Amino acid sequence: MKKVIIYLFWLALLVTGIYFGAGLYNKxxxxxxxxxxxTEGAPANAPDVVTLQARDxxxxxxxxxxxxxxxxxxxxxxxxxxxxxTEGDFTIVGVPEFxxxxxxxxxxxxxxxxxxxxxxxxxxxxxxxxxLYRDEETNEDHLFDLPVFETHTSKTWDGRDIVKxxxxxxxxxxxxxxxxxxxxLGVIGATSLIFLNRHLKRKFFIAALPADFHxxxxxxxxxxxxVYEKIVAxxxxxANFLEVALIIRELFHLQTAGYSEIASRLGExxxxxxxxxxxxxxxxxxxxxxxxxxxxxxHEIKRTFDLxxxxxx
Numbered sequence: 135m136k137k138v139i140i141y142l143f144w145l146a147l148l149v150t151g152i153y154f155g156a157g158l159y160n161k162x163x164x165x166x167x168x169x170x171x172x173t174e175g176a177p178a179n180a181p182d183v184v185t186l187q188a189r190d191x192x193x194x195x196x197x198x199x200x201x202x203x204x205x206x207x208x209x210x211x212x213x214x215x216x217x218x219x220t221e222g223d224f225t226i227v228g229v230p231e232f233x234x235x236x237x238x239x240x241x242x243x244x245x246x247x248x249x250x251x252x253x254x255x256x257x258x259x260x261x262x263x264x265x266l267y268r269d270e271e272t273n274e275d276h277l278f279d280l281p282v283f284e285t286h287t288s289k290t291w292d293g294r295d296i297v298k299x300x301x302x303x304x305x306x307x308x309x310x311x312x313x314x315x316x317x318x319l320g321v322i323g324a325t326s327l328i329f330l331n332r333h334l335k336r337k338f339f340i341a342a343l344p345a346d347f348h349x350x351x352x353x354x355x356x357x358x359x360x361v362y363e364k365i366v367a368x369x370x371x372x373a374n375f376l377e378v379a380l381i382i383r384e385l386f387h388l389q390t391a392g393y394s395e396i397a398s399r400l401g402e403x404x405x406x407x408x409x410x411x412x413x414x415x416x417x418x419x420x421x422x423x424x425x426x427x428x429x430x431x432x433h434e435i436k437r438t439f440d441l442x443x444x445x446x447x
Contacts, residue, residue, distance in 0.1 A: 145322055152315065166303075167235070167243055170206040176278065181213055181267055182206040185281040192288045198227060199250045201283050203263070209240030210270050218267040223259040224250040224283070250283070252274055258286045259263070347385075355384045355443045365432055375420045375427070378435065385442075392417065409438050 170182035184204040194201055207213045215232055229246040237243075252259050263280035361377045383389050385408070391399050393414060400407045413435055419425040 150319070163441075165412065167245075168204050170204070177276070179208045180271060180276065180278050181208065181211070181265075183278070183280050185283055187283070187285065190284065191286045193285050194288050195253055196251065199224070199252070199285060200251050201248050201261070203246040203248075203280055204264075205244040205246070205280075207242040207244060209268070212268045212270060213242075213244060214266045214275075215244065215246070218246075218263060219265075220261055220263045222261040222283075223252045223256070223332050225252070225263040256287065257289075258284055260284050261366065277325045318393050350385055351443045354381050355446065357381050357441070358439055362432075362436055366429075370420070370426055372420060375417050375445040379417045379421065380415060382410055382439075386410060408443050413438050 136222070168186065169386040170184060170185045171181065172182055178324060186202045186204065188200060190260055200399055203385060208238065213447040218230065220226065227249040230246055233247075235245075237433055263275055263283070266275050268275050270442075299401070356376065358381050359380075361374050363375050365378075380389075380410040384393070386400065388399060394413065396411055397407060398412065416427065416431055418425055419431075
């Protein structure tokens with residue numbers, strides 16, 4: 135049982151690792167980077183920047199407005215992401231998030247996510263942003279502008295004839311991978327719970343005795359009394375002790391169980407687990423070690439058996 139639980143634990147750990155690894159892979163591999171276009175009039179090595187937003191209409195005072203900026207850092211330059219400064223109607227809420235993607239030629243893509251908030255009143259709201267980049271050849275810093283972020287406030291209808299269409303693309307491969315991983319985790323979790331439930335029942339709950347246990351007790355009592363009379367009369371034969379062992383094993387359906395398996399077969403909290411193991415341990419001396427029992431040990435067998443099957447008054 136312990137080996138099964140350990141195996142399931144490592145299997146679940148492996149699947150969990152694969153799941154999170156695949157999640158990181160999906161995030162890095164399927165990041166939707168926009169097409170960058172060079173800003174007219176900007177130096178050749180100046181970063182290219184694209185601004186995206188989910189919608190540019192329908193916002194109200196105090197709304198948290200998500201904004202995204204994509205920067206293409208050219209080879210031989212370094213963008214100082216901590217130099218971000220803004221002016222306009224919005225303030226940045228919280229800490230911006232940065233993601234990077236590097237290329238062999240020295241190009242780096244930078245993805246900035248930030249939340250904006252404005253208490254200004256107007257038909258449209260604007261945010262101008264600036265950052266610094268360093269030319270590694272001359273070691274000089276240069277200022278570059280991010281595209282103006284503009285959004286329109288809600289007036290039920292903002293007066294424009296533009297129908298905004300959102301991104302309806304679906305990453306089907308990532309969806310299939312995630313679904314299969316969720317199914318695998320569910321199967322492993324359910325299997326683990328089944329084994330754990332069985333283990334806890336054996337260890338902490340009193341086992342329900344078979345329905346025919348009481349009727350079999352009468353037969354066991356009769357057989358035990360008959361063979362016990364022979365033993366106390368001096369017939370300390372292997373056949374008599376074997377008969378006692380068979381009576382105990384048949385009473386609890388332990389005919390094929392080794393001594394080390396009895397506790398797990400009966401369960402840790404079985405009402406007669408200690409009684410059964412005690413009797414079979416004593417009987418092991420004449421049956422497997424060729425040692426004759428003392429009369430005190432024989433009486434102990436009967437005393438213990440009487441606790442399982444009380445004598446008929």
